[in-house]
Amino acid sequence: MESEICQVTDEEKDILQEIMNIAFGKAAADLAEAINIFVVLSVPNIQLLKGAELPDYLRDELRDFTDISIVEQNFRGKFRGSAFLVFPAGAGKELISLLDTGHEMVFESGSIDILEKETLLEVGNLLIGACVGKMAELLGDLVTYSPPKVVIENHPHEIIPNNLFNSEYTAIVMKTLFSFDERDVSGFLFLVTTHDSVVWLQNSLARFLQQYE
């Protein structure tokens, strides 16, 4: 078992950051080109954490937000883990106009809530799919996804990571800030990889570098 604490070198972190940068740039370009969604993604920040440290880390990262909504989606491939998209409360409403739903707006009680939630899910699915998909592609993998879920809705945060993350094991946490052009909505995207994909990731990083050597 390669369950020993993985040592990820600073160099590997740098490469990973670079790959994320390229991947997110491509993701943003794809979203703009294919479906006219213009999103800006910041340079990612990478941390190595034990599963047990995850909740505290996320809580700390999000302390400036009062109420938030979180869309969670798991990705499965050799590259494996969870993506969390954190929006400030009320972002769903702001984003409805981003997506042309082709639906008539109906002011029936509750329908706006559903529309808001579905908007978060769709935007989440697009953003996560594009970002994770591009990263996996650059690293020579293809991933599939679970349906996105709104795990926290306009609520103060209490983040409980799912059982994908063994408290003993190392996870790579990648954080990036996103914002939509011409929309006053920004938030965080966290990608948390599972322990078993860390080794794969290291090998893939090495392979990626070889292309340039």
Place this chain on the structure above:
Amino acid sequence: MNELSQLFNTVNIGLVVIDSDLKVRYWNRWMEFYSGISSERIIGVPLFKFFPSLNTPKFLRCCKSVLAFGNFSFFSQKLHHYLFPFRADSSFVSHFEFMQQSCSMGPLRDDATNITSLYLTVQDVTELAVYEHRLLEMNMRDGLTGIYNRRFLEKRLVEEFERHVRYSRNFSVIMFDIDFFKKVNDTYGHQCGDYILKSVSSKIASMIRKTDILARYGGEEFCCLLPETDLASAQILAERFRKSIAEIIHVYQENEVTETISLGVSELSKQYPTPSSLLERADGALYQAKGSGRNQVVALP
């Protein structure tokens, strides 16, 4: 037939493969059964030709994101209800004209991992949706009378209040209750009381518009929200309520019982900054109606 193609046709789920021109490549038996369209007829034909209702911005956006960058898309029943308009085949069809579906979409690739086509899965979730619908109904209706309950009323009051303030529209509220209701219960028993509550609420419910909201506020007290209605019209309506209830002779186990109601009416204005202050005003008017002898309407601007 190999095992995988048997599986394709025997799973209890709709499976469709369409190419990048959105023409159908595969159509499994489940889809044949519910659509009534054989795979021979549909294969090679653009999907929109048979299902023009799928040609929406959202569906196209999902197809593009699958074909352009290998995304996966999900169509939940909650917002979309269904992608393919199929008749539901269970006996639960009362609320839904069409089978409720949960659908997903993803890429299919060739050996060089280029995306060549996309798949669609269609799952029948009608039964679940019916249960959910029932639970939601139970959550907003009063069990005895079948009209809305207080929880629902309070939610709608806030929504309607805000909407009418935003657009500076007229909005009125009637609060009413059955006079000397305790005496009915004491004289004829609670079953008779329940009978009268039901008959009063169904009479009033038959007199209001579809957009009005009638709810049982508590015990023998009711509340009616009247969107787009000024105080004078609300007062006329309240007077109609009063008269029609006073005219009913309730027959319960050979007892003939007559009842009257007292009503308070108020209208949205700047004096009432909150939904509850508007309701309090109507309640105050009802209190005055009670104090001046019952069986009457008091409207307070």
